[in-house]
Amino acid sequence: MQRYQKLWNILVLGPLILVPILAVEFPRIVAFMPIVSLVMGALVLKLSKVSWHVPKKALLVVPMVLAVLWMSAVVFAPSDDAFERVGKLSLFAVLGTLFLSVLYAGRGFSCKRFTKYMLASCAIAACFICAEVIFNAPVYKIFRPDVDPREYTMSVFNRGSLVVTFTSLLILYLERNTRHKAFYLMYLPIIAMLFIVESQSAQIAVICGLIFFFFFPTSKKWAWVTLFSLLLAGFLLAPFVVQEAYKRLPANINDNHMLQTAYVGNRIEIWDFIARKALEKPFLGNGIEYTKGCTDFKTEKRFLKSNIVLHPHSSVLQIWIELGLIGVVGFLALAALFLKEMFNLKDIVIKRASLSLASLVFLVSCFSYGLWQGWWLGLMFMLAGIILSQSSRFEHKA
Helix, strand or coil, rough: HHHHHHHHHHHHHHHHHHHHHHHHHCCHHCCCHHHHHHHHHHHHHHHHHCCCCCCCHHHHHHHHHHHHHHHHHHHCCCCHHHHHHHHHHHHHHHHHHHHHHHHHHCHHHCCCCHHHHHHHHHHHHHHHHHHHCCCCCHHHHHHHCCCHHHHCHHHHHHHHHHHHHHHHHHHHHHHCCCCHHHHHHHEEEEEHHHHHHCHHHHHHHHHHHHHHHHHHHCCCCHHHHHHHHHHHHHHHHHHHHHHHHHHHHHCCCCCCCCHHHHHHHHHHHHHHHHHHCCCCCCCCCCCCHHHHHHCCCCCCCCCCCCCCEEEEEECHHHHHHHHHHHHHHHHHHHHHHHHHHCCCCCCHHHHHHHHHHHHHHHHHHHHCCCCCHHHHHHHHHHHHHHHHCCCCCCCCCC
């Protein structure tokens, strides 16, 4: 058994440990490393004769979600982009589900030192990002010699910084008050990174992630009901609220440096024309990847120079414009299921970590990255896999 434990920690968890460092220069690798862990994990489980299976709920929920996406791409709003995207999402969903099933089955092989190595990786990655930003991206230029320096800014390290931020927060959620004080010294370079990097998403994630983790009353059922009620209201009202917000947005908002660097005016203007377009087809939506190919969004261009965007910069509005009310209802049903499953978890550490992380991922998705981006979905699977891989450490407390 000890032999398989070593194999598990090297071949299965090892690739995950490398993700924060590799994501600094190659953030898309986040989408592929869980697949490496899946293959290696299945092999180790077979050698050790540990059985594993996909949970029945996953066998029901995943096909239902994919069925909605395929209906949109083939029947309701067909397009080449939609068909290609849903094909990739289907593969991603299947492999991601298998990845989580394998990591849960092998949770007994995971050692306590994993979180220490994971945090060390985050600290190294944070130092790497700081050096790249301070010295004008010397390593970035080595890997991309043909890129014109005028075509990029230090925001190219934002995705890597977000990987570091989410992963280090998860380690804090799992290890609070369980380690020697020296363990937490590894957070110093991560804190320094947050002051240096241009990613407002990472900075907001840390502030909100800590507030939610320490102050949300996880043991109170009314708090969970309130949380879902806010989610429900936010989803249903979002297309109307953002239009009103845009109307009331002062013309001089970019005079504030912090708001300018966060592109607040730009984002709300994007949300405004996305919301208006979404309400033109409120029930079935305009189709997957609709925003990417649309060139006729109507906007006043108060803050934007163009009306062309790759994605809505909001998961809520992306679901509205692509899948309409059907997608919104489906997402809310899925959220209700996840919240119920998390509420029923017996161990308070896993429960608090799961809810805090899920809430944080949703928060950032509301104003930042496209919902279907591979690295973003890969990060979600990786973080969920880390929780599952460490769950055996807390099962005896249940």
